[in-house]
Amino acid sequence: MQQNDEATRRMATLSAHLHPPSLQMQGVPPLRRENCRAKGGAPGFKVAILGAAGGIGQPLSLLMKMNPLVSVLHLYDVVNSPGVTADVSHMDTGAVVRGFLGAPQLENALTGMDIVIIPAGIPRKPGMTRDDLFKINAGIVRTLCEGVAKCCPRAIVNLISNPVNSTVPIAAEVFKKAGTYDPKRLLGVTTLDVVRANTFVAEVLGIDPREVDVPVIGGHSGVTILPLLSQVKPASSFTSEEINYLTNRIQNGGTEVVEAKAGAGSATLSMLNTRRTYSKMQAYAAAKFADACLRGLRGDAGIVECTFVASQVTELPFFATKVRLGRGGAEEIFPIGPLSEYERVGLEKAKNELAGSIDKGVSFIRK
Ligand SMILES: NC(=O)c1ccc[n+]([C@@H]2O[C@H](COP(=O)([O-])OP(=O)(O)OC[C@H]3O[C@@H](n4cnc5c(N)ncnc54)[C@H](O)[C@@H]3O)[C@@H](O)[C@H]2O)c1
Numbered sequence: 001m002q003q004n005d006e007a008t009r010r011m012a013t014l015s016a017h018l019h020p021p022s023l024q025m026q027g028v029p030p031l032r033r034e035n036c037r038a039k040g041g042a043p044g045f046k047v048a049i050l051g052a053a054g055g056i057g058q059p060l061s062l063l064m065k066m067n068p069l070v071s072v073l074h075l076y077d078v079v080n081s082p083g084v085t086a087d088v089s090h091m092d093t094g095a096v097v098r099g100f101l102g103a104p105q106l107e108n109a110l111t112g113m114d115i116v117i118i119p120a121g122i123p124r125k126p127g128m129t130r131d132d133l134f135k136i137n138a139g140i141v142r143t144l145c146e147g148v149a150k151c152c153p154r155a156i157v158n159l160i161s162n163p164v165n166s167t168v169p170i171a172a173e174v175f176k177k178a179g180t181y182d183p184k185r186l187l188g189v190t191t192l193d194v195v196r197a198n199t200f201v202a203e204v205l206g207i208d209p210r211e212v213d214v215p216v217i218g219g220h221s222g223v224t225i226l227p228l229l230s231q232v233k234p235a236s237s238f239t240s241e242e243i244n245y246l247t248n249r250i251q252n253g254g255t256e257v258v259e260a261k262a263g264a265g266s267a268t269l270s271m272l273n274t275r276r277t278y279s280k281m282q283a284y285a286a287a288k289f290a291d292a293c294l295r296g297l298r299g300d301a302g303i304v305e306c307t308f309v310a311s312q313v314t315e316l317p318f319f320a321t322k323v324r325l326g327r328g329g330a331e332e333i334f335p336i337g338p339l340s341e342y343e344r345v346g347l348e349k350a351k352n353e354l355a356g357s358i359d360k361g362v363s364f365i366r367k
């Protein structure tokens with residue numbers, strides 16, 4: 001209870017930022033937001049970030065604040081969201097920023113949102129698999145998705161929290177239970193695998209990564225991450241040594257970062273992606289994916305991204321492939337396309353592991 005009071009007090013201070021304590025002490029008379037001439041209501045979409053004070057959440061908040069398609073940005077976390085909100089809200093871009101701290105404010109954070117981006121939860125330390133995060137992150141994702149089902153059931157959800165191969169099925173079960181499930185609107189973020197694949201392939205080919213497009217299918221962990229080097233654009237051939245090297249490096253890109261950070265977390269900055277830009281600014285993989293969802297919501301044509309989504313392209317209930325994003329979320333799911341023999345073997349391995357991770361997520365809610 002004391003914690004709730006503290007949260008309310010800190011957010012009240014924040015929302016009164018038009019008259020911060022420093023001005024009060026100087027005897028400057030208060031000016032309330034409703035007395036300002038800004039009427040708000042700029043055209044655009046309403047976006048909430050849950051886990052906004054974290055390693056991904058903070059730069060993602062910054063990038064969403066810079067996105068001209070965002071009119072309202074809600075930043076929610078269980079710690080430190082007032083500071084992040086005050087900081088980001090001073091940026092002179094269009095989106096109105098509001099902060100929310102702790103469980104009692106989750107519903108306000110979510111009400112009316114068009115897109116909810118979820119990077120809440122713990123990251124890996126060296127020696128851990130993404131599945132080792134399940135114990136803690138499964139419960140976090142369940143609670144947050146219960147909030148989404150209640151307060152913004154039509155929102156498109158971008159789920160970043162690991163293990164994505166299990167957290168997406170968890171979210172689906174929560175939404176089914178609430179009667180709000182729309183499979184097209186629940187998207188597991190796998191953009192970083194594509195970003196890494198483009199980078200590493202470009203390095204091997206000696207070309208600009210911005211010119212490379214590698215489809216990455218399956219899931220977001222180890223062997224479930226399956227880069228389709230036979231479908232690389234521009235069309236390229238690889239030696240078997242290059243195929244082995246690239247496939248392993250792309251599958252273990254996350255672990256490479258976790259080990260290099262030596263206990264200080266997992267990838268946040270490596271989600272940087274310079275290819276598709278808005279307002280001439282660079283975007284994180286997560287921000288790039290959210291931007292693609294926003295452009296889809298706006299009705300732009302031809303927005304295609306890889307994402308982990310409910311699917312019938314294999315016998316599994318969820319699978320990452322290229323999808324076309326539109327007003328309804330993932331409106332079209334593209335088939336896997338022709339595979340090399342190496343990729344066919346990889347696909348079987350990916351499906352075996354994915355099946356277990358999906359079941360684990362489903363039974364966490366159904367148990
Ligand atoms: N899908 C991907 O490509 C991808 C890439 C990188 C990291 N991740 C995953 O994203 C997650 C976050 O990574 P990070 O580096 O930002 O971690 P972090 O620890 O820096 O930040 C996580 C944030 O979540 C917050 N949080 C914890 N419980 C919460 C709750 N119940 N409600 C709201 N917020 C809560 C924490 O307070 C913290 O601010 C991890 O699970 C990580 O494995 C996924």
Ligand SMILES: O=C(O)C[C@H](O)C(=O)O
Pocket residue numbers: 123124130162192220253254255257258266267
């Ligand atoms: O590897 C991790 O744990 C974080 C993320 O999933 C990544 O791919 O970098």
